[in-house]
Amino acid sequence: MSDAARRVRLLALDVDGVLTDNAIHIGLVGGLRVEFKRFDIQDGLGHVLLRGLPIQVAWVSARPSDATTLRATELRVSELIQAADGRKIPPMQAMLDRLGISWDEVAFVGDDLADVPVLRRVGLPIAVANAIPEVKALAAHVTTAVGGHGAVREVIEWLLQQRGEYQQAMKRYLAEREVA
Numbered sequence: 617m618s619d620a621a622r623r624v625r626l627l628a629l630d631v632d633g634v635l636t637d638n639a640i641h642i643g644l645v646g647g648l649r650v651e652f653k654r655f656d657i658q659d660g661l662g663h664v665l666l667r668g669l670p671i672q673v674a675w676v677s678a679r680p681s682d683a684t685t686l687r688a689t690e691l692r693v694s695e696l697i698q699a700a701d702g703r704k705i706p707p708m709q710a711m712l713d714r715l716g717i718s719w720d721e722v723a724f725v726g727d728d729l730a731d732v733p734v735l736r737r738v739g740l741p742i743a744v745a746n747a748i749p750e751v752k753a754l755a756a757h758v759t760t761a762v763g764g765h766g767a768v769r770e771v772i773e774w775l776l777q778q779r780g781e782y783q784q785a786m787k788r789y790l791a792e793r794e795v796a
Contacts, residue, residue: 620740620756621778624671625721626695628708628734629768631677631684633727634744635659637764640681653683654764662769663691665776665785674711678702678730704734725771726751727763742771 629635632653641652663673674695675688681698688696695715697707712719720739724731727747735741735754743755746762757774761767776782 618778618780621723621775623721623739624723624775624779625717626672626674626712626715626723627666627772627775628674628676628695628722628724628738630724630726630728630731631675631681632679633746633763634725635675635687635764635768637762638727639764651681651683653681653687655687656764656766656769658766659768660687660691662772663693665772665789667692668788669776669781669785671775672715672717674708676704676708676724676734678704702730704730705737708734723771723775725759725768 632638635655636653639654643650666673672694674697675684675693676697677684678699679702680700684698685696695711697704697711699707719737722738723740723742724734724738725742725744726735727744728751729748731751732754735751741754741756743751743758744761744763744767745759752758759767759770761770773782776785
């Protein structure tokens with residue numbers, strides 16, 4: 617497993633069901649349509665742990681959402697794909713071509729049918745604990761946490777441990793927050 621983890625140059629994450637708990641809250645505020653999603657704060661801190669390491673992060677969603685854009689911007693996610701047609705492979709291929717990254721250098725975390733084509737291509741397929749059986753069957757690793765409840769943080773820490781970079785990332789994070 618650590619060989620596949622060491623090859624990872626891009627951690628790609630499905631959004632709904634991986635970064636969120638799969639709930640979408642839609643309503644009207646002042647006559648305007650608004651959408652809210654729940655993102656786990658520990659997953660966000662996991663993103664921070666990756667900063668300064670040679671792993672880029674991409675969020676890949678099968679549907680556009682302002683809530684997703686807002687959270688990705690807040691976390692300084694380098695690549696955001698929101699496929700209006702629900703297909704993830706074409707925009708991911710374009711992104712990989714642009715970044716000079718091959719499919720076998722990608723770890724992808726998914727949970728549902730829209731993720732199956734991606735999981736079949738990547739070098740390190742990962743499923744969250746509450747993923748459908750078809751997704752889990754493709755996964756080299758399955759989290760203990762469910763999507764939207766710390767599963768991404770778990771994946772990031774696991775990936776860093778597999779690469780031997782966990783202690784370095786933790787030391788850097790804590791040193792940046794020490795009081796002078």
